Amino acid sequence: AQSVTQLDSHVSVSEGTPVLLRCNYSSSYSPSLFWYVQHPNKGLQLLLKYTSAATLVKGINGFEAEFKKSETSFHLTKPSAHMSDAAEYFCVVRSGNTGKLIFGQGTTLQVKP
Amino acid sequence: DTGVSQDPRHKITKRGQNVTFRCDPISEHNRLYWYRQTLGQGPEFLTYFQNEAQLEKSRLLSDRFSAERPKGSFSTLEIQRTEQGDSAMYLCASSFPSAREGGLTYNEQFFGPGTRLTVL
Numbered sequence: 001a002q003s004v005t006q007l008d009s010h011v012s013v014s015e016g017t018p019v020l021l022r023c024n025y026s027s028s029y030s031p032s033l034f035w036y037v038q039h040p041n042k043g044l045q046l047l048l049k050y051t052s053a054a055t056l057v058k059g060i061n062g063f064e065a066e067f068k069k070s071e072t073s074f075h076l077t078k079p080s081a082h083m084s085d086a087a088e089y090f091c092v093v094r095s096g097n098t099g100k101l102i103f104g105q106g107t108t109l110q111v112k113p
Numbered sequence: 114d115t116g117v118s119q120d121p122r123h124k125i126t127k128r129g130q131n132v133t134f135r136c137d138p139i140s141e142h143n144r145l146y147w148y149r150q151t152l153g154q155g156p157e158f159l160t161y162f163q164n165e166a167q168l169e170k171s172r173l174l175s176d177r178f179s180a181e182r183p184k185g186s187f188s189t190l191e192i193q194r195t196e197q198g199d200s201a202m203y204l205c206a207s208s209f210p211s212a213r214e215g216g217l218t219y220n221e222q223f224f225g226p227g228t229r230l231t232v233l
């Protein structure tokens with residue numbers, strides 16, 4: 001069975017400092033991994049995706065994630081946080097042929113001025 | 114707006130009533146998914162359609178829940194005899210295939226804004 005574990009339920013950073021949101025995955029085969037963001041009262045938006053091409057994936061709004069098979073990790077990073085980055089972030093793995101998404105529990109990112 | 118749309122955005126109902134939600138996917142997206150998100154949790158898969166065929170249902174989808182996609186375009190999700198535990202955000206997503214070596218692959222899912230259900 002596939003799953004993802006987000007290691008932090010809440011992360012707080014100051015504006016302008018780096019962001020690190022941690023995610024470990026479990027999969028019996030090469031996974032397709034995603035990060036989605038959910039702002040209050042808005043729909044889920046895709047930040048980036050990994051589908052077995054380059055291990056360093058660049059997404060929107062300056063976010064990146066690195067797929068590390070040896071560590072079964074897919075951590076999300078951003079060099080400099082902006083106030084507008086405050087939101088809920090979900091690490092997601094796609095399940096096989098059905099394509100259904102399996103979400104982590106989410107990490108709330110707080111950005112302090 | 115060419116994104117995924119859902120209607121209604123909010124629904125308040127009394128326990129025991131039936132409710133129906135609608136999802137309109139992005140045109141040409143032949144896969145449509147329903148998820149449920151409760152407060153403080155990530156979305157959980159409920160069911161999905163490829164065109165008009167319902168191909169998988171989660172065990173979360175009790176017999177009070179039914180979903181349809183009669184013409185392979187919009188979909189409806191009905192909950193009969195609602196219970197307070199049904200209170201959640203119901204999300205719809207759609208995706209489309211692209212060809213790759215070895216067959217088709219399905220791209221990322223595009224989500225609608227959700228329908229928030231409150232059962233009193």
